[in-house]
Structure formats: C-alpha cells, structure tokens
Amino acid sequence: MDKRIKELIDLTKVKFGLEQYHLQSYSFSRYVNIFNETVYSFGMEWFPNLVTEEEDDGSNPEGTAVIEVNLNTGKFESVIFVMGKTYAKGGVTFANHNKKDIIKWLEHETGLTYGKQFQLHQEEEGEMLFKECFEGIAVSPSGFIEVKVNPEGKLTSFSVSGQFPSKEKVKEETYTLSFNKIDHLAKEQLKLVEFPLYEKNKLFPVYAVEEIYVKNDQTSTIPFEFIVDANSYLKIDKTIHWDKPINKPFERKEISWIEDVSAEQAFSCEPSPVSFPITKVEQEKCDLAVKDFLRQEYPKDSGNWILKTLHRDKGYIHAILRANKQDNRVFKRKLVIMIEAKSLRVVNYMDNKPMLEVFDQFQAPDNATITKEEAYEKLKELFELKPYYVYDFKQKQYVLCGKLDSSYGVIASNGEVIALDDL
Incomplete structure (x- = not known):
C-alpha cells in the first residue's frame, strides 16, 4: 500500500475512534471548483467489525463510517455514520451538545473563523447548519457546513461544501444599495409565470420576481442562473x-x-x-x-x-x-x-x-385581470434587497451586490398576494 494512503487511513482511524471498525474500501475522486481548480478527495468506507459485507441492495450497513479527506488541503470534508449509528470509541464527542465547543471544533477542522467566514443558519435538536459568509455578509454561490450529534453527543455527521473565499479573492466595498435606487430594475424582474398547484391540479398565473444580483455600483447585474451554471x-x-x-x-x-x-x-x-x-x-x-x-x-x-x-x-x-x-x-x-x-x-x-407533460393534465390557468403595474404596486413593499458577495466569473473575484428577490407573488387572475412557498 502507498505510504501516503496508509498515513491517511491510520490518521482517520485514530481521529474518529474507529477501533471497532475495519476499512472496507477506499477510492479517489476529483471535481473542478468555481475557480477552475482541480480538487482531489480520498474517500473511505469503514464497516463495523460485526459486518463483513454490504446489504443485499448494495447499500452500506447501519453504522458504516463514510469519510472523505480533501487532498489539496489535507482537511476532512465529510464524515457520515450511516443511519446516525456509531460504534466509535472516543472519537469526536461534544458533552451536553455544547454549541461553543462545536463551533470551536469546526474552526479547528476547517481553518475558518466563525462570524467572518461561516455563520449559524439553522439549529434543531442534535443538528446545526451553517452558511458561508464573508465578514458576516452572505456569499453566492453559497457553501454549507452541517453537523449532527446523537443524544450522547457523539458525532454522527459532518460535511463541508463551498469555497469560503480568502480576502485576496474578495473586492471589499461599503454597501450603498437601496431599493429606491433600483426600483426600475425591480419592476423589470417581475414576470408573469404559471405556477402548478398540485393539490388542486391547476395552474395559477402569478406575477413573481425573478431573482437577480445588482452590483453595488449599480452599473450592471448578475443573473441568478449565471451564478449557478457559469x-x-x-x-x-x-x-x-x-x-x-x-x-x-x-x-x-x-x-x-x-x-x-x-x-x-x-x-x-x-x-x-x-x-x-x-x-x-x-x-x-x-x-x-x-x-x-x-x-x-x-x-x-x-x-x-x-x-x-x-x-x-x-x-x-x-x-x-x-x-x-x-x-x-x-x-x-x-x-x-x-x-x-x-x-x-x-x-x-x-x-x-x-x-412537463404532467402539467398538461392540469386545469388551465384563469385569465390575467391584473396588470404588471398593478402587481408591482402590491408587491413593492415585499421586495427584499440583501447584501451578497457574488463571484464574478469575468473579474475572477467576489464583488459586492444586492440580491433582489421576493418570497411573495400576486395571483394575476384576482390580485391576491400570496406566499410563493404556498404554491
């Protein structure tokens, strides 16, 4: 076995308390990030000693530890104990689910600083989800860090995804956008769209906002789709x-x-x-x-x-x-x-x-009786404009923008304002 591989295996076994596990398989994988850099990972599947083979359907048995290391950084990017079951002895444990201890461990594992590069987004019993940020401002495309622990405080899941930019990749600015400065853009982003409502098997004509990023200098925009696909x-x-x-x-x-x-x-x-x-x-x-x-x-x-x-x-x-x-x-x-x-x-x-043919069976949408201007007047107080550092693929750096969006729409057939999540 390659010495470098053995070192990674031995480190993983000790770090996560896998004394009652055996290494079932390992492999390498790679992907290209938004900076066009090739990122390599070393993945391992550790089976509990009581288990020697996969389930009949090919899935990993309960308690399997699936672990990935980023070879470019040497940091662990993913640790998942299947079905939340762990046989680890020692390993990573957080007494009383202490939030400060979890954040401190995350900072050590990722090399990131809480509040500056990641911040708490959602929290439930035994689960914490963090979102990528830069100096407390949201980032797009966004990264996430997820942590799960069992009732005893043992780590059952940890994953990190995203770029988490350094200062060198960010063009820092003072946020100056306001809705009044870009209200003309807001009206342009209001589109008449047919939304399917599955419970009623019907299409509804709705004026909704097509989200977009407006650069802080107001000179240009970055479409949301471009961020996803660029x-x-x-x-x-x-x-x-x-x-x-x-x-x-x-x-x-x-x-x-x-x-x-x-x-x-x-x-x-x-x-x-x-x-x-x-x-x-x-x-x-x-x-x-x-x-x-x-x-x-x-x-x-x-x-x-x-x-x-x-x-x-x-x-x-x-x-x-x-x-x-x-x-x-x-x-x-x-x-x-x-x-x-x-x-x-x-x-x-x-x-x-x-x-799409599923929607051909839906009842056709009612005719629109509300104009775009009328819909805009109903919605303009419900627009959101939030600061974001957005990766500009042309400049090859993150630039400060305002994300223009709304969680609400106007039903074009009757003028009712509705939360889009209800559709």
Whole structure:
C-alpha cells in the first residue's frame, strides 16, 4: 500500500475512534471548483467489525463510517455514520451538545473563523447548519457546513461544501444599495409565470420576481442562473436549423458517471480534463454533432432549439439546449445532450418533456385581470434587497451586490398576494 494512503487511513482511524471498525474500501475522486481548480478527495468506507459485507441492495450497513479527506488541503470534508449509528470509541464527542465547543471544533477542522467566514443558519435538536459568509455578509454561490450529534453527543455527521473565499479573492466595498435606487430594475424582474398547484391540479398565473444580483455600483447585474451554471460553461446561444432529417434511429449508449482516478493523479494534483477550455475545433464538431442528433431524434424541430452552452463533465461534453418558444410555466423545456469527449459523438441525452407533460393534465390557468403595474404596486413593499458577495466569473473575484428577490407573488387572475412557498 502507498505510504501516503496508509498515513491517511491510520490518521482517520485514530481521529474518529474507529477501533471497532475495519476499512472496507477506499477510492479517489476529483471535481473542478468555481475557480477552475482541480480538487482531489480520498474517500473511505469503514464497516463495523460485526459486518463483513454490504446489504443485499448494495447499500452500506447501519453504522458504516463514510469519510472523505480533501487532498489539496489535507482537511476532512465529510464524515457520515450511516443511519446516525456509531460504534466509535472516543472519537469526536461534544458533552451536553455544547454549541461553543462545536463551533470551536469546526474552526479547528476547517481553518475558518466563525462570524467572518461561516455563520449559524439553522439549529434543531442534535443538528446545526451553517452558511458561508464573508465578514458576516452572505456569499453566492453559497457553501454549507452541517453537523449532527446523537443524544450522547457523539458525532454522527459532518460535511463541508463551498469555497469560503480568502480576502485576496474578495473586492471589499461599503454597501450603498437601496431599493429606491433600483426600483426600475425591480419592476423589470417581475414576470408573469404559471405556477402548478398540485393539490388542486391547476395552474395559477402569478406575477413573481425573478431573482437577480445588482452590483453595488449599480452599473450592471448578475443573473441568478449565471451564478449557478457559469463555471467552465462556454456560451453559444445559437439556433439550430437544417434542411433534411436523418432517417436513422439514434442509439443511446450507457453513460459512465464514475471517473477512475489514480493515486498518482490525486497526490500530484493533476489538472482534470474538465478544467481545460473547449477549443474552437471541439466547439465546431460539437455544433455539428448536436445538429445531426436533432436531425435524427427531433427531425421536425428545425429552428425550434437554441444551443445555449457547452461544458465538460467527466469524459463528456454536455450541450444544453432550450426550446426556442417557451410558455410561461415556471419549468422550461430543456434538452441535455451528452457528447463523448474523445470521439465528439453524441452518446446519450436527457429531455425534460416527460416531466412537463404532467402539467398538461392540469386545469388551465384563469385569465390575467391584473396588470404588471398593478402587481408591482402590491408587491413593492415585499421586495427584499440583501447584501451578497457574488463571484464574478469575468473579474475572477467576489464583488459586492444586492440580491433582489421576493418570497411573495400576486395571483394575476384576482390580485391576491400570496406566499410563493404556498404554491
């Protein structure tokens, strides 16, 4: 066994009190973060000594310790005892569930400072959820830290996800935004959308706010969707047209979602292929592959699809397409086409049409009788504008913004103000 692997295993066994456990398996994995850095993890599955094999359905037995170490930082990122059952002796324990002790342990484990880089978000009996922040201001995309302990105070779950930026990655400013300065944007973000109400099997026309980040200098905005999807996505925005279909059925190939990662790749922090930009040649071949696929599987849809983006994902290039004509429903038609990175041929795809067809059985929405201006007047006191440090992929740093949003909407057929969570 590689000496570096043995050191990690021995450290884990002592740290989490796994004397009554045996190491069942281990593996390496990697992902690319929003900074386009390749992050490697070493994962272990520890079975209680009384157990020697998986459950019949392939799942881990109760009490299994599933643990991950970030090899870039050397810090533990995830510790989960299956079904909340632990046989650990000693290990990590918090007497009387003391909150201060838990926060102190988290600071030591993560290297982060409470109140400056993470803060308490939710708390229940035996559970604490923390959200990422910078100097107490929320961050987007957000990270989380979760801790669970059993009635005896023993750790049963710990996980950390997110970037938790250092000062070097943040453009610090004094927050100056107010709603009065951006009310014109607020009205623009009010959209008429059809929300499904499952209990009544009916669609409701609702004026709701499409959330957006407004930069502190008021010069520009960052769409919420861009924050979610921007990492390594190559923007295309091209409508696909063709003259002739291809009269040959498309054959799906099985997709491998698991990537084989070696110890040498992990310990040398070899850059993942996902971090490499899509070249011009690859883009052109992907465009052609997408068109040929549509000519086969959607032969009558010329001009109906827009190729929005391309991005890499574990041996594949994913093409994301949106329907050219969308209705006002809250869920939009979307197509994801998987292209093998080596051959640049389409091997599989996902279409959300079956999910959307559920709403075809719903009662049609009533006609809107309320105008956008009237809805805005009802909602403007219910808008929220909260400071956020948002990662700007162009500037490659976090910039101060205001998140414009509202938890309420106006039913367009009768003018009733309603909490969106009730829909």
